[in-house]
Amino acid sequence: MAFRLQRVRYMPQEINSGVLYVSEEFGIAVHLCACGCGAKVRTPLGPTEWNVDETPTGPTLRPSVGNWQLPCRSHYWIYRGEVLWATTWTSEQIAAGRRFEEARRRAYYKVLYRRRIAHKLWQWLRSLFGR
Numbered sequence: 762m763a764f765r766l767q768r769v770r771y772m773p774q775e776i777n778s779g780v781l782y783v784s785e786e787f788g789i790a791v792h793l794c795a796c797g798c799g800a801k802v803r804t805p806l807g808p809t810e811w812n813v814d815e816t817p818t819g820p821t822l823r824p825s826v827g828n829w830q831l832p833c834r835s836h837y838w839i840y841r842g843e844v845l846w847a848t849t850w851t852s853e854q855i856a857a858g859r860r861f862e863e864a865r866r867r868a869y870y871k872v873l874y875r876r877r878i879a880h881k882l883w884q885w886l887r888s889l890f891g892r
């Protein structure tokens with residue numbers, strides 16, 4: 762099973778297997794589950810979500826795709842156009858993975874929030890001492 766990248770603006774109604782559809786504009790990537798079950802897998806793109814890299818042999822999607830919510834519970838990477846299968850995670854591993862993702866997200870937003878506060882403070886100081 763291999764994937765190729767297709768950049769789109771809007772997600773097509775009918776999507777083909779083996780294609781990773783990427784809409785930069787709407788910050789989303791969609792593909793059909795690599796196991797062949799036919800489920801549509803949506804992965805939001807962003808600094809705390811998934812990333813797509815284009816390589817000469819195909820797209821790389823990071824982090825891995827864990828379809829825990831699907832009946833197939835498949836878990837794989839799309840790496841340079843190839844599907845790399847991961848072992849099926851136990852519910853403990855899934856929970857640990859979620860905790861890790863949560864922590865990563867919180868850390869990211871904390872930095873963003875601090876920057877925003879610092880910026881507000883700076884603007885306020887400038888308004889006091891500025892012309």
Ligand SMILES: [Zn+2]
Nearest residue numbers: 794796798833
């Ligand atoms: Zn599947």
